[in-house]
Amino acid sequence: GAVVSQHPSRVICKSGTSVKIECRSLDFQATTMFWYRQFPKQSLMLMATSNEGSKATYEQGVEKDKFLINHASLTLSTLTVTSAHPEDSSFYICSAKTGSQPQHFGDGTRLSIL
Amino acid sequence: KQEVTQIPAALSVPEGENLVLNCSFTDSAIYNLQWFRQDPGKGLTSLLLIQSSQREQTSGRLNASLDKSSGRSTLYIAASQPGDSATYLCAVDGGSGNTPLVFGKGTRLSVIA
Numbered sequence: 001g002a003v004v005s006q007h008p009s010r011v012i013c014k015s016g017t018s019v020k021i022e023c024r025s026l027d028f029q030a031t032t033m034f035w036y037r038q039f040p041k042q043s044l045m046l047m048a049t050s051n052e053g054s055k056a057t058y059e060q061g062v063e064k065d066k067f068l069i070n071h072a073s074l075t076l077s078t079l080t081v082t083s084a085h086p087e088d089s090s091f092y093i094c095s096a097k098t099g100s101q102p103q104h105f106g107d108g109t110r111l112s113i114l
Numbered sequence: 115k116q117e118v119t120q121i122p123a124a125l126s127v128p129e130g131e132n133l134v135l136n137c138s139f140t141d142s143a144i145y146n147l148q149w150f151r152q153d154p155g156k157g158l159t160s161l162l163l164i165q166s167s168q169r170e171q172t173s174g175r176l177n178a179s180l181d182k183s184s185g186r187s188t189l190y191i192a193a194s195q196p197g198d199s200a201t202y203l204c205a206v207d208g209g210s211g212n213t214p215l216v217f218g219k220g221t222r223l224s225v226i227a
Contacts, residue, residue: 006157032212034214034215036214041222042219043203043217043218043219043220044158044203044215044217045217046214046216049212049214051212057212091155093157093158095214095215100145100209102146102148102160102163102207103207103214103215105157105158105160106157107156107157108156108157108158110155
């Protein structure tokens with residue numbers, strides 16, 4: 001079946017650091033990729049929708065200058081958390097889809113900012 | 115705006131019991147509905163996907179039903195096992211290419227041996 005690879009799986013870094021998370025669709029071309037965030041004991045909340053070759057669409061309350069999304073190819077999207085602070089510590093998970101096919105999820109990235 | 119609600123938020127049952135998890139959604143114009151399993155600190159495992167034209171799907175001890183008109187879905191787990199302990203998430207797909215899944219908050223299931 002379709003596979004989405006997300007790296008890294010775990011990041012621990014100091015406050016003020018920028019962190020890049022990669023999301024790759026390994027065996028299909030993803031026209032759309034989504035980035036979600038999950039705080040402890042909460043559900044997944046959509047952060048942004050990313051279409052290849054165009055600017056990402058951010059959900060209300062998500063700072064586009066802080067969470068930079070690049071979707072330069074049909075198989076790769078990146079999320080960069082700029083100048084991360086402890087409140088950005090969370091579980092970030094991406095998904096990819098093509099057309100009306102179901103979304104396929106990465107395994108997530110646990111980000112811990114000290 | 116689509117909203118997904120899951121009841122109960124948490125459930126603890128003894129091993130061997132059959133159980134039902136509930137999911138409701140406010141906008142019945144959906145393309146499909148999925149049930150996922152999430153283990154602590156891990157990603158999502160897709161369990162069952164029901165297309166809007168379907169009434170139910172089965173996989174092993176799991177059975178998911180969908181009543182689109184009433185905005186409800188249930189996940190039935192037969193003969194529960196300690197290995198079933200996880201959080202179960204219901205998610206609705208609005209269908210168009212750019213539509214994300216809308217998730218419920220999940221049901222935390224504990225199956226006690």
